[in-house]
Each structure stands twice: as C-alpha cells, then as structure tokens.
C-alpha cells in the first residue's frame with residue numbers, strides 16, 4: 001500500500017511537470033487527477049472536479065467516448081467561454097483492459113506560438129537550402145592550373161604564398177583566363193577551406209538587387225520583400241571567402257558600403273538595427289581597367305586600394321601560347337579519359353596561331369567540340385569549329401602575301417570567298433548564300449574551293 005502511494009506521488013509529480021493540461025478519469029468516468037496547467041487552460045479548479053463524474057462538470061467532454069470505444073482521438077478543438085484549446089485523448093490499459101482515460105490539452109495561443117516558431121524555422125531551412133545551392137564549395141586547387149609559362153608560374157607562386165593570409169586580393173585578366181580558378185585555388189589553400197566559398201557575379205545581378213543579395217534584409221524591410229527576411233551572401237560566406245566577380249560593375253553607392261564592411265568587419269542588414277560582426281576574406285576579380293575607372297570616377301579610389309592589397313594579373317592565352325599544347329592535352333585527358341588520343345600537328349599549329357579572344361574557356365570549348373566530332377581517336381583539321389577554320393585561313397593569307405599576278409588573282413579570289421563565307425557560314429546553306437553573293441553558281445564555288453585548296 002505504501003509502495004502504491006509512493007507511485008501515485010511520483011505520478012503526480014511528473015504530471016505537474018508537464019507543460020500541457022492533463023486530466024485523468026477512471027473506468028467509471030470519475031475524475032481522478034488534473035494538473036495545474038489544466039486549470040490554467042480550462043479555468044476548472046481541482047475542488048470543482050476531482051471525485052466527480054466528468055460529464056457532470058463538463059457536459060461537452062468527449063473523454064467518456066474514448067473510455068467506451070477504446071479509440072484514440074487527436075486534435076479535438078474545444079471552446080469554453082473565452083478559452084480555446086486542442087485536446088488529444090487516449091484510453092489507459094492494464095492487462096488489455098481499459099481502466100481509465102487521459103486527456104491532454106494545449107491552449108491555442110501556445111499552439112499558435114509553436115506553429116509560428118515552426119513556420120519561421122521552416123522558412124529559415126528553406127533559405128539555407130537555397131543558400132547552400134549558391135555556395136559551390138571550391139573544387140579547384142593549384143594543381144588544376146595547367147601551364148608552365150614563366151609568368152603564370154610566378155603568379156601561382158605568389159598566390160600560394162598569400163593564400164594563408166587574410167589579405168584582400170584583386171585578380172585581373174580577360175574573360176576566360178582563369179580568374180575564378182585562381183580564386184578557388186587560393187581559398188582551397190587557405191585555412192578557410194572547410195568554410196564556404198561564395199561566388200557572386202556583380203554584373204549578373206541587377207544593381208537594385210545587388211545590395212539585398214550581398215547584405216540581406218530584415219523581416220518586412222521594404223514593400224515586396226520576403227516576409228521572413230533574407231540572408232545575405234556576406235553572412236553566408238562568414239569565416240570563408242566571398243568571391244566578388246566583375247567588381248568593376250558594382251554601383252558606386254554599394255562600393256561605399258563594401259568599403260565599410262572591409263574596414264569595420266561589421267555589416268548591417270537592410271532595415272536592420274544592429275551591426276553584425278563578420279569575418280570574410282574578399283577576393284575580387286575584373287576584366288576592366290579599374291585604375292582607369294578610378295580616374296574617370298567610376299570606381300572609388302579608396303576601395304580600389306583596399307582590395308588591391310595583392311594584385312594578380314592573369315595573362316591572356318595569346319600571351320602564353322607556349323602553354324597551349326599542355327592545356328589541350330589536359331582537356332582531352334579529362335574528356336576522353338584516355339591518354340593515347342591523337343591530335344594532328346597541323347591542328348596544334350593552327351591552335352598556336354589563333355588569337356583566342358575567349359582565352360582558355362574558348363580553347364576548352366573548341367577541343368571539346370572537336371573531340372565530339374571525331375569518330376576515332378584522332379583530331380584533324382576537319383574537326384575544328386568553322387569559326388576557327390575561317391579565321392585561320394584568313395590569317396594564312398595575311399601571313400603569306402602573294403607575289404606573281406596569277407598568285408595575286410588567286411589570293412584576291414581566296415579573300416573574297418573567305419570573307420563571304422565568314423559572313424554566311426560554311427554549311428551547305430551558307431555556301432549557297434555565299435555563291436549567290438559572289439554572283440557565281442554553287443558548283444563553281446565548289447570548283448574554286450577545290451582549286452584554291454580550301455578544305456572546309
């Protein structure tokens with residue numbers, strides 16, 4: 001008996017500790033137990049209900065039904081005077097026999113608070129999921145930068161040395177020279193490599209949106225803003241690296257804000273009141289002449305010197321043509337996964353003569369195209385894209401000016417044909433159009449191409 005009392009004492013203690021309202025009836029529907037939270041939610045006091053039949057005190061109660069049917073009921077809405085709450089009810093079993101029933105109530109305001117919390121958490125999870133999509137973890141390391149060109153090697157040496165510092169870096173160079181590749185490699189070599197690498201292309205985001213992308217905004221900061229606010233890229237890159245690509249396209253007012261972040265190490269969300277500490281390493285890149293922009297007051301001088309602590313000018317591919325064979329071999333290896341793939345010497349010569357305005361990106365595209373055009377394991381002139389073939393033939397004419405009258409006529413013809421084909425393209429349709437423009441028949445165009453040994 002003493003043990004039994006002790007059990008009930010424990011039970012009451014536990015029931016009191018629960019944050020929900022609890023009411024227990026026995027098999028006769030008589031209320032045996034309630035906790036204080038039950039009184040808080042329903043307004044019914046212990047002395048009004050304990051030892052009495054539940055329906056007598058609370059005629060609308062559904063717990064006696066649970067007692068009868070043995071079926072659990074969940075989420076039953078109750079409204080009593082100005083109290084609203086939700087009840088879960090379940091039978092209590094002993095040796096497979098129902099000996100009573102329990103009801104557990106939660107007040108609506110509490111549920112409302114909980115669901116608000118849940119909604120907020122869900123929104124944050126959504127935002128973070130989206131943000132994780134943006135963070136492409138840096139994939140490349142210095143070993144992925146191909147080329148033995150002396151100037152490039154010096155740059156790699158310098159970049160490796162400053163990787164572990166927190167210095168801001170400015171990488172300049174034409175499009176496709178490998179600026180982002182360098183930025184990723186620096187991040188990977190740094191102590192921040194386990195943290196995010198967040199790239200943002202300042203030219204690709206409309207200036208009106210760039211500020212909120214970078215700094216984020218607080219709940220309801222402006223009309224049309226997302227209700228739950230937005231996490232900015234600075235916050236996402238915290239402890240990692242923020243790669244500001246095309247920084248020359250950043251609007252002047254935002255440049256001032258960026259400078260503040262770099263100087264103070266703090267930022268404020270749009271519509272936010274408190275400054276947040278931030279620890280982000282900035283690597284900026286551009287293909288524009290920033291110094292010239294500074295002179296024309298299109299770029300802030302103070303920001304220029306702040307991000308230019310270390311400057312890595314990446315050479316264009318035409319300034320390091322000696323690297324072309326090695327880069328081509330590496331592209332083929334990556335695409336074909338075989339080392340024996342052949343590339344005719346003539347083709348390498350053409351690639352070496354071409355100017356590559358799109359730099360390594362263009363070289364990559366060209367080789368990938370050629371590899372896909374081959375049926376066997378050898379790339380020949382035929383497999384090159386038309387644009388390169390045409391330009392190559394034009395250059396050849398420039399490089400070897402004709403001497404005799406006959407040669408001069410031949411070359412004039414060649415030039416006229418090549419210029420027209422450059423406009424129309426070298427597909428059958430293009431050739432038909434070119435023949436039309438030149439005032440000759442298609443058959444005669446083919447004859448001339450054969451005579452001039454133009455192999456398209």
Ligand SMILES: Nc1ncnc2c1ncn2[C@@H]1O[C@H](COP(=O)(O)OP(=O)(O)OP(=O)(O)O)[C@@H](O)[C@H]1O
Pocket residue numbers: 144145146147173174175176177178179180181182245287327360361364
């Ligand atoms: N030295 C290199 N060795 C191997 N691949 C390279 C090298 N440099 C660049 N690439 C490759 O060329 C492509 C373009 O490089 P990346 O995007 O880094 O250039 P970028 O200068 O940042 O271009 P943009 O200014 O247009 O953004 C990528 O596929 C990159 O992997």
